[in-house]
Amino acid sequence: MSIETTERYRRALETRDVDLALSAFAPDVVVHSPLTSRVRFTGHAELGPLLEVAYTHLRDVRFHTDTGDGETRVVVYTARIGDxxxxxxxxxxxxxxxxITEVTLFVRPLPGLVALMDAFGPDIARRNGRTFAARLLAVAAKPLLAMVRSGDRRAVPLAGPRG
Known part of the structure; x- marks a missing residue:
């Protein structure tokens, strides 16, 4: 049964089908944000808008791992958010x-995680009627994203092994 559930989860993301995705989740599902332990989404009413935002921004989704047992599964995919x-x-x-009763999300690398914050944060805030927070998040994330991208391209290679 759990492989059928993760297959539905995968198909929903690949086809951007929010209704199909929600059919894989328990009505009282809890989703833990990859950005902070202070945010979680509970139930279909909160998860639906999150999925709509995610499906708007995620491109080129490719699942490569589905492992675990009947109680706990780990699925892993690659995708693009903007560049x-x-x-x-x-x-x-x-x-x-x-x-699915609970989901804990982990995102890498750091520039991708910050791009996720930059793309998702303002949209989620807007959907929750928090227009000021949406504007603030849109402005606040830009310098962080620029800094992380610059560090990833210039500073990280300086610390890596010599090649």
Missing amino acids: EEIEEAAVLKIGEDGL
Whole structure:
């Protein structure tokens, strides 16, 4: 049953089908943000808008790993957010009914994670009626994204092995 659930999860993301995705989640699902431990989304009412935002920004989704057992599965995929590549791992807790009850998300590399914050944050805030927060997030993320991209391109290679 859990492989059928993760297959539905995968198909929903690849086709950007929010209804299909929600059918894989328990009504009281809890989703833990990859950005901070202070944010989580609970239930279909909060998850639906999050999925709509995610499906708007994620491109070139390619799943490469689905592993685990009937209670816990880990699915991993690569995608693009704008010009940034990301790799996301989702730890999925599966209930006895075969539905996902809890998701913990992890995103790498850092420029991709910050691009996710830059793309998702303002959209989610707007959908929650927080227009000032959306504007603030849109402005605040830009210098961080520029700094992280610059560091990734220029500083990180200086610290790596000589080649």
